[in-house]
Amino acid sequence: MDTQVADTLLGSLIDGRYRIRGRVARGGMATVYTATDERLERTVAVKIIHPSQKPDTRARMAGFVARFTDEAKTIARLTHPNVVAVYDQGTHAGMPYLVMEYVRGRTLRDVLAERRRLNPDEALAITEQMLAAIAAAHRAGLVHRDVKPENVLVAEAPTGGAANLIDSVVKVADFGLARAVEASADDEQGTQLMATVAYVAPELVTDGHADPRTDVYSAGIVLFEMLTGRVPYDGDRPVEVAWQHVDRDVPAPSTLVPGLPRALDDLVGRATRRDPGARPTDAGAMLAEVQVARDDLGNPNTRTAVLRRVTDEPMAQPTMMVAAVQPAQRPTWARLPETGGGQRAGRRRAAPEQGDDLWSRLGALRARVLGDPRGRVAVAAAVVVLGLVAAIGGWWVGVGRYTVAPQLVSLSKAEAESQATRGGFQLAYAEPRFDEKVPKDGVLAQDPSSASRIEKGGTITLTLSLGPERFGVPDVVGKEFELAEADLADAKLVVARGTARYDDNLPEGVVVDTNPKVGAQVKPGDKVTVILSKGRAPITVPNVVGKNLNEARAILAQLGLVLVEPPTGKESDKPKDEVLGQSPADGAGVEKGTQVKLEISNGPPLVVVPRVVDLPCPQAKQTLESQGFPVAVQFNPNGLTRFQNPGENAQVPPGTQVTIGCL
Template sequence: MNTQTADPLLGSLVDGRYRIRGRVARGGMATVYTAVDERLERTVALKIIHPAQVRDAAGQAFSLDRFTDEAKTIARLTHPNVVAVYDQGTHAGLPYLVMEYVRGRTLRDILAERRRLSPVEALALMEQVLSALGAAHRAGLVHRDVKPENVLVAEAPSGGGQNLVDAVAKVADFGLARAVEASADDPSGGQLMATVAYVAPELVTDGHADPRSDVYSAGIVLFEMLTGRVPYDGERPVEVAWQHVDRDVPPPSRIVAGLPPVLDELVASATRRSPGARPTDAGALLSAVQAARESVTQNTNAATQLLRPVAQDTVVVNHVVPSERPSWARLPGAQPAPRSRRRSAAPAAPVGLLEQLKQRYQRTMADPRGRLALISGAVVLALLVLTGGWWLGWGRYEVTPQLMNLTQEQAEATLRAAGLQVVYGDPQFREDVPKDVVLVQDPPPGERVLRGGAVRLILSKGAERYLVPDVSGKTWDLALTDLQAEPFKFKVVKAGERYDDLIPKNTVLDTDPKAGTEVPPGTEIKVIVSKGRAPLTVPFLEGKSLAEATKTLQEMGLRVVVERVQSDKPYDVVVKQDPPNGTGVEKNAAVTLQVSDNQSLRAMPEVRNARCGDAEGLLASMGLQVEVRGVLGDKNWFKVVNQDPQPNTPVQQGQHVIIDCQLG
């Protein structure tokens, strides 16, 4: 079933320029569409933030100003291995980014198909990923979510089939990155959770990220490309995340035998648990990857030379020239290896040096003025040592004040009074602590901190609540996807079905709680879906007699409920019906008929084909003056062939009516 048909954005025109043609992917924060820029006549990718992520400014996580600032920063990041950003704006209140459309597959799709890559292919793709990340790091950006899903791979123009050495890789989703300066200085920045399979240890322990966090994630991606799996797994995401903190990444050769040792060293260097032990940024790791690729390529070529049979006229060349690299991946000119230097032996102390020092000390102590100068110098030196020791050990520190359970304003005022700065970590949800109250401080109360230094605070976000999204009109599958998307933590159940004349089958009619209701995580969302149109259709009954309408409904298997109402219509004539005609209903459903109770005005009944005597009796019982024509003898031998007035014509008591009879 194609769930895209229910997407209201398909076919719409954004900003009078971008015509949405199809949906590419949907994530927890945004949906990516393909669109045509009708002004420039080119295909682009349009990324639109989900409505649930766009909250009011009263303490919510999303900031349109931050989104705009980041879009401008990313647009300035021009690199052949970075998915370019062309434009940004809002559509129907939803922020969007217009990006380069890459015709290819994600690295995740390739790994799902091939499981793992050859070392040369893995290193070739990793060089391009690190080249993109290096450009971002130089611009002050940290990606924070490097994973195969965010690496797009396009086949080289020359083709190449399954060989990815010449493929082009582009890093996407820099739209969720934050500037390094902003992540450290802006307390209102939204929380960005990296994928747990690739998350750096420092993001798990304290939420801090810098270029070395991207280096760690890139190392995990390289591990997966070489082995076909990630290093850690677990039943819950939190278990996987903490394994990055507690365990070292195993060597790839432990999973895939025969991998060169240089690859084990490369993965180990990039995935050190301590950020300080890793390469400083993606550019530093890129140099190591390029060197490793040269080594692996040369070893591969050398092995090929050994296996190739030597013909009679073949000349064996020991030196193998590696394949030419693109300009963005060329290594700098080879530098000669530094010569090992031996430390030269220290020159021998001059003969008699100790004796000369001894003699000078004796001359100084023999002179009173020299002795006083020496003692004064020793006292000054002792004072300097004591003062320096006090300053280094105690004087340059302040005692961290108690900030726990204070509001943000109170904590900032307390730190200003103590001459200290404040930095903020990512806020956390707490049911029992109001919003903007201090949950954690580092250093703790009473610990020492450098004068003028910073105290790191983590504030409460208050009780964790989410707005139930509006999924009415969507198919059950698409509604389930929306309700289970991040950051929602709902329990979604299909609570029931009911017939609906207008809504197609398996389409959401309503939810309980209603859309827009603020609920805590774990809330059960009951979804009511349509069963489509009911099997029976209510006929048009207004203007018919009660007897005729009742007979029609009962033959259909429907129940009749009669309500008498005052009306100018004849007695026993149906004035109104509920449900109206054309409505779909189930068998044994009740149909309410409002019937006229006007005793003075009745509808002329249908008496044709009835025995003349019976017809005369019926009409007389209604208070009508009946004239019978054509009867000679017993009236029961005759039947009615015509009547005046015609059936259903209003008649009053005492009105003259005629029935024509003939033998039969």
């Protein structure tokens, strides 16, 4: 049976108002819980700083709380649809906490763990809203300092559908939290880097300085990860990763994912320049660049067409205007201001005037050419040449430039690349997907399909397999059933309720275990049975250690508990039938009819009585008493020992009296 570590905050009431219901997430600086605001009867999120961040003196603790309170007030003034709202703050058990808006959804880290990487439209849509929130903070004079996927929440799209990331509502959390904790760390032990090294800006590493351009750099790294499925740098130690941001330029995303537009490379490159002065000045400036890039990539402008009606009259002709296609509408929280300006008017070229003599001159030229035999031959040759050119060109356009696409499906990636190279083809890769039958990096599909026509040297797009989809059962222990059910459903697992059981540590209705266990490998569609707590059991097991077996049996029976018979015996220096141990232990909560196992003493081990017959009576008495036997002397105490009881070599309990007869 697995032992779950209980969270003592579960079920507790904070500040007489917030009832802690379940644990949502645990990070490096704080733990987030879902709670019920019993005053307003609404669900909120409560973030409590870890005790490990607590300063070591009372004065420093007071300063820490004051700074945290100031940061909370600043954050609470941020009113933006893409910022997680802050409702309240306080301290609990000496540690500060924030009460925030509860966002029902997932973090961007969870989305990337499931999808690995996003397509450009989705990545830019999320980046727009993320930058809109950070820009609001920059306008308020606040720098986030810890922009990363774990602090970006992706709520369900207003149009519905968990997979619709383009229309999902994105909210950014933890504004100012890193600064408040960092200031406390500075007081205690000098400047510390309170940021996630995968996303840290170079200036934070070298001199600890942060301004709005620091957040721009981190947002650029987040965009890089959404496009490529990985962060630009890794290493064995965090300090190695941090210094790579200082010493190296972030690579272009298209070097890792061939086929990404150049505009995305430029956007990531601008945001992640090592020199802060070369980046956009703040999140608002970067937001404008992202929106322009999104318009350029997803909504190319259509030119206005002018159609002329041909007539024989050399007069001005009417025109028919074709309306330009409008760019797709963004959500209201991420829309650029409308720009003015009309379409560029094209100048019409006046038609040259033609007189009657033009037609007469053309007629005369035709007569001269056809009237000369050599002219007729030249015209015929030109017609033949033009026919051949047209035939060869038509053959090339329709047939000659094409070949047949090879069969690449079911090959490994290396085999497919080798065969494509031999055939002179280029390869591109679509989004990979999981497959139960095709191993990882096997080719699932190709476009165009095998035996289809393709231009010589053309590009074949392959879809690779990620192998069978397997992932660990999410950790839902300590959460209420509704939250656990939502987490498991998000992981594409089928949820079932198991038989509830009593638990001494977790309140009623909270998950105490799952089957399969948390972390066990499963695939989408597998069933996970959730076992809920019934709260503490109604009977508390009494302490019967040290009591006689019969007394212990009576106490247990009176409480409705059943003694496992026979009890387990063990040699001991304790008296026979004294209780040495019990299971369950005293204080455990159990229900009526629960079996209790006892371990009792079999008494001390037996000892051997020595031979004292034929010894002088005083010597015999001394020998027995030296080995712990009480001695009773009969008849002549100065005579010779003629008999003893118990007899020689008899095994008796320690302290048994030996009687000797002396004559």
